């Protein structure tokens with residue numbers, strides 16, 4: 214059972230506009246979409262890569278959008294046979310608690326946060342009610358970590374910030390995307406490797422193409438607890454097949470490909 218823990222797709226009606234705007238942001242950094250942004254195209258790419266399930270990391274980029282984003286997540290979970298959608302809440306929302314209750318009642322096990330899109334650093338107290346709410350409900354949080362093209366000059370979730378969140382919320386299950394921090398490998402080794410944080414492997418293959426980063430990505434993935442590493446690609450921005458090939462080249466523990474994901478999603 215192979216599960217890609219980090220994918221994105223959008224409601225069919227919104228996909229063209231969402232993909233056009235996201236692609237305009239990522240293209241200058243050499244990152245191009247390989248799907249049309251719809252759930253069905255995501256499913257097709259996952260199947261082609263030999264992946265059995267995909268976790269959809271929805272993001273509420275403003276408080277107004279939150280309900281619609283979560284409606285889509287709930288709808289997707291009712292209709293897709295291979296996609297499992299996460300919810301999202303926004304720090305400026307006035308109904309964080311009731312929205313987390315609604316997600317939980319719908320069987321959603323975790324939420325995705327993207328501090329760069331929200332424009333608030335991950336260890337800012339404005340995120341505290343969200344972490345407290347997830348901690349109390351046993352819901353996990355996956356967050357973008359490290360560099361993002363939307364905010365190239367300001368990192369909103371550095372390894373040191375993530376470490377502070379972990380320390381403040383001892384019962385929180387926290388997952389840092391992009392091997393703990395996109396293009397932040399030395400910080401990840403200093404602050405996060407060996408801690409109880411989970412990391413996903415999205416963009417690992419891309420980072421490993423940067424000669425000075427390659428040995429550090431490998432060091433992170435081979436020294437962090439394998440029970441806390443989740444295969445993920447960030448589809449549509451990279452191909453799950455490439456990420457899988459890279460992980461296989463490192464001889465990663467089998468649990469990384471699906472078992473760890475299943476135990477979080479159960």
Ligand SMILES: [Zn+2]
Nearest residue numbers: 219221270447
């Ligand atoms: Zn992503």
